[in-house]
Amino acid sequence: xxxxxxAVFALCALPAVLLIVGLxxxxxxxxPVERLLNGTGSWGLRFLIATLAMTPLRWxxxxxxxxxxxxxxxxxxxxxxxxxxxxxxVFEHGLGLAAIVxxxxxRPFILVGASALLLLLPLALTSTQGWIRRLxxxxxxxxxxxxxxxxxxxxxxxxxxxxxxxTEPLIYAGIxxxxxxxxxxxxxx
Amino acid sequence: APLxxxxxxxxxxxxxxxxxxQITTYNNFYEFGTDKEDPMRLxxxxxxxxxxxxxxxxxxxxxxxxxxxxxxxxxxxxERIYRLRCVEAWSMVIPWAGVPLAEVIRRANxxxxxxxxxxYTKHDPEVFPAQRARGMSFLASIDWPYTEGxxxxxxxxxLTLLAxxxxxxxxPSQNGAPIRLVVPWKYGFKSIKSVVRIHFQETExxxxxxxxxxxxxGFYANVNPDVDHPRWSQxxxxxxxxxxxxxxxxxxxxxxEVADLYAGMDLRKNF
Numbered sequence: 528x529x530x531x532x533x534a535v536f537a538l539c540a541l542p543a544v545l546l547i548v549g550l551x552x553x554x555x556x557x558x559p560v561e562r563l564l565n566g567t568g569s570w571g572l573r574f575l576i577a578t579l580a581m582t583p584l585r586w587x588x589x590x591x592x593x594x595x596x597x598x599x600x601x602x603x604x605x606x607x608x609x610x611x612x613x614x615x616x617v618f619e620h621g622l623g624l625a626a627i628v629x630x631x632x633x634r635p636f637i638l639v640g641a642s643a644l645l646l647l648l649p650l651a652l653t654s655t656q657g658w659i660r661r662l663x664x665x666x667x668x669x670x671x672x673x674x675x676x677x678x679x680x681x682x683x684x685x686x687x688x689x690x691x692x693x694t695e696p697l698i699y700a701g702i703x704x705x706x707x708x709x710x711x712x713x714x715x716x
Numbered sequence: 717a718p719l720x721x722x723x724x725x726x727x728x729x730x731x732x733x734x735x736x737x738q739i740t741t742y743n744n745f746y747e748f749g750t751d752k753e754d755p756m757r758l759x760x761x762x763x764x765x766x767x768x769x770x771x772x773x774x775x776x777x778x779x780x781x782x783x784x785x786x787x788x789x790x791x792x793x794x795e796r797i798y799r800l801r802c803v804e805a806w807s808m809v810i811p812w813a814g815v816p817l818a819e820v821i822r823r824a825n826x827x828x829x830x831x832x833x834x835x836y837t838k839h840d841p842e843v844f845p846a847q848r849a850r851g852m853s854f855l856a857s858i859d860w861p862y863t864e865g866x867x868x869x870x871x872x873x874x875l876t877l878l879a880x881x882x883x884x885x886x887x888p889s890q891n892g893a894p895i896r897l898v899v900p901w902k903y904g905f906k907s908i909k910s911v912v913r914i915h916f917q918e919t920e921x922x923x924x925x926x927x928x929x930x931x932x933x934g935f936y937a938n939v940n941p942d943v944d945h946p947r948w949s950q951x952x953x954x955x956x957x958x959x960x961x962x963x964x965x966x967x968x969x970x971x972x973e974v975a976d977l978y979a980g981m982d983l984r985k986n987f
Contacts, residue, residue: 558954
């Protein structure tokens with residue numbers, strides 16, 4: 528299990544390492560900030576969806592150990608989402624707090640993305656064994672927030688598309704619909 | 717091929733130019749795909765610069781079809797170093813080579829009904845892969861060919877350029893070879909690439925982005941830091957090569973030359 532955990536860690540860290548190396552070597556193209564912004568955002572969403580895939584994966588395969596990777600992947604999702612917001616705050620607004628707040632307030636698609644990150648924050652903070660014990664049954668209730676967070680994340684992505692670039696968000700929406708639908712069917716059945 | 721020594725224009729900016737690499741590797745040319753690197757990857761091998769036919773049509777005396785080299789005969793290229801501001805809030809400084817559109821229009825001798833000029837990009841699915849792909853009907857997708865338009869006085873403004881090169885060489889494919897429009901006070905999407913038709917007409921032309929999302933892209937599309945795109949701010953822009961943003965200027969800094977064109981107009985409504 529430790530080996531698998533380490534492999535998953537390396538795999539999840541890879542996109543961030545590649546972005547940082549690309550930035551330092553100047554191979555991120557003419558607009559590296561855009562690459563950082565889109566890269567961190569996409570990977571945050573991908574890992575969020577991967578987190579939600581763990582439980583259905585256990586149902587499908589019967590392998591219990593996949594669920595034990597869920598926390599780590601969920602934390603990586605939060606890491607990339609937080610990095611995405613940081614790139615936005617630093618490079619779009621030079622860390623100007625008033626500008627950040629007004630941009631979020633004025634633009635629904637940014638508000639939706641920021642809300643998703645905000646929903647993930649308490650989940651990341653309470654992901655330790657200690658908090659799981661302390662919160663008891665409420666831990667599960669609290670962590671239900673990952674569902675609205677994932678939906679908001681996909682909406683955020685859809686909303687920023689200019690035209691004719693629907694393929695990627697459509698794929699995420701499709702996978703998310705399957706993962707959530709599966710749970711609904713399971714509960715009803 | 718090099719274009720020879722070009723006279724520089726008084727309209728040129730003294731700002732630091734973007735590099736040829738930046739200008740040719742970061743392009744919006746959706747006919748080749750929506751990624752910024754698609755055009756540089758696909759355009760050079762797919763878009764042949766000759767033969768190229770330009771059609772002049774509509775409300776003008778000297779209409780017809782012209783081979784590109786005949787079309788350019790008698791026109792003197794000059795270098796114009798212009799700012800280019802994309803609607804996506806990035807910008808570049810580009811040394812174009814071109815001729816004032818006004819000269820081409822005068823030569824065509826439009827009649828009194830010619831109130832607008834409409835431009836068409838080449839339509840050839842063999843050349844442009846995206847023109848082959850069909851969008852999903854319930855989602856917005858572009859109706860090819862790409863078209864753009866200007867009011868006659870905008871088209872006649874001395875800043876408006878028909879460009880056939882940059883950095884003293886023939887236009888790179890990904891930048892809209894062999895001939896494209898450059899309207900430096902408007903968002904980049906107005907500066908239509910790889911033009912095959914110039915059409916004079918009485919009514920306001922249908923333009924691709926305006927048709928696709930009229931709430932987001934107006935017919936005028938003048939650079940205006942005070943009128944935001946519905947989804948993002950237009951107050952600032954990232955000059956390609958810089959990490960942080962700088963303030964966007966009204967009419968992209970060309971107010972002295974063009975503000976009169978819009979006297980009395982509500983630029984919030986006519987965005």
